[in-house]
Amino acid sequence: MVNHPRVFDSHADSYNEPIVLSRKYSMTTNVDNLSRFAVVRPRTAGRCHGWLSALLGSLCLAWLPPAVGAATPIRVGPTQAVKSLSAAASMAKDGDIFEVDAGDYIRDVAVWTKDNITVRAVGGRVHLVAGGMAAEGKGTWVIRGRQMSVQGFDFSGSRVPDKNGAGIRLEKGTLSVSDCKFTDNENGILTSNNPTIELTISNSEFGHNGHGDGQSHNMYVGEIARLTVTGSYFHHAKVGHLLKTRAAENYIYYNRLTDEIGGTASYELEFPNGGLAYVVGNIVQQGSQTQNPHIISYGAEGYKWSKNGLFLVNNTLVDNRPTPGVFLRVKPGDTVVKAYNNLLLGTGSLDTAGPGEYRNNFTVDWDQFAMAAREDYRLTSKSKLRGKAIEAGKANSQNLMPEKEYVHPHSTVVLKGPVLHPGALQSLK
DSSP states (O other): OOOOOOEEETTTTEEEOOOOBOTTOOBOOOHHHHTTOOOOOOOOSSOOOHHHHHHHHHHHHHHSOOOOSOOOOEEESTTSSBOOHHHHHHHOOTTOEEEEEEEEEETOOEEEOSSSEEEEEEEEEEEEEOTTOOBTTTEEEEEOSSEEEEESEEEEOOOOTTSOOEEEEEOSSEEEEESOEEESSSEEEEEOSOTTOEEEEESOEEESOSOSSSSOOSEEEOSOSEEEEESOEEEOOSSSOSEEEOOSEEEEESOEEEOOTTOOOSOSEEETTOOEEEEESOEEEEOTTOSOOEEEEESTTOOOSSOOEEEEESOEEEEOOSSOOEEEEEOSSSOEEEEESOEEESSOOSGGGOSSEEESOEEEOGGGEEEGGGTEEEEOTTOTTTTOOOOOOEETTEEOSOSEEEETTTEEEEOSSOOOSSSSOOOOO
């Protein structure tokens, strides 16, 4: 915590508590913030009479906009009063917003415990380089607040003795991660087994994470309430999975999970304990160097949730393994499987996974796509598959038809019309 000096008011011959002014010179009445910042008050030449001081005070108060209860952003950076993320986390109070100056922050690890915290990069990207440090021996950030939002950060290099170092270790609460990048960590994001946790990932990238022992992954989600992933890019996990989740509810919409050239990932997408899994509008590609033939696995370690169902709709699934792989593996049990409008590039089918509702899934060749060798899986304008999508309806009130599509490197675009084609992408070459 940075201790700012009190401001001397020459009109009163006494010291007064600091007043917080934003960069636009608006005042906040947030008492918690008052002890953390100070600015010099405007002064007039000489000492004013009492009536003039009162008049000036009234005019100043009239000039200030009314407080609306929103927190004033707290700036963080080498040239700011708060120099580091660790200092920001230590001084944080419920509801704080931190704006972090772009740049590299080396060995700057933090534990976040307060509620309703927002941390966002300004002026460019913020790169957090672990550099051998780990908060509580767990990762670059450990998060235990009730709600937190993170935007514009890159996390890299997290390693710990138990080979489980994470860019973010989520132990409690609701976390929203947007426009972030996780590379070269033992886990990109790792959560605890806490059934109250909710995690939302959007427009982010996970690559080259994993210790290399198959026990750590690009992202490893424990037994939590809900996982939502949209518009994100998962690639090149080190032996582990591109995405592994044990959540009760999983909403995996409009992403690219591709292991590509040089990738050694195991599963591309795994739901080891079942749960509800809505997998819609994704490009999922198995690399040629994988040791595991399965692309998507569901329930392999046993069903632990009261509701189980896999809904696989309008995905493009690619098997680049030299010997044929397995597009879908489902462990027998009390579950529902529904697969509509999927495109399969490779040898095999989905219905070999077991009982389920398999409709309108097509095994295709390379020439149906714009340039599959470069991961461009748009159908060509001459493809015979154009216009062959069918309605998939809803499941548990969840819409199964795509409303967006993935745009590389990590974003989405809203569809301009109804879904016409099978596969993840509606735009044509």
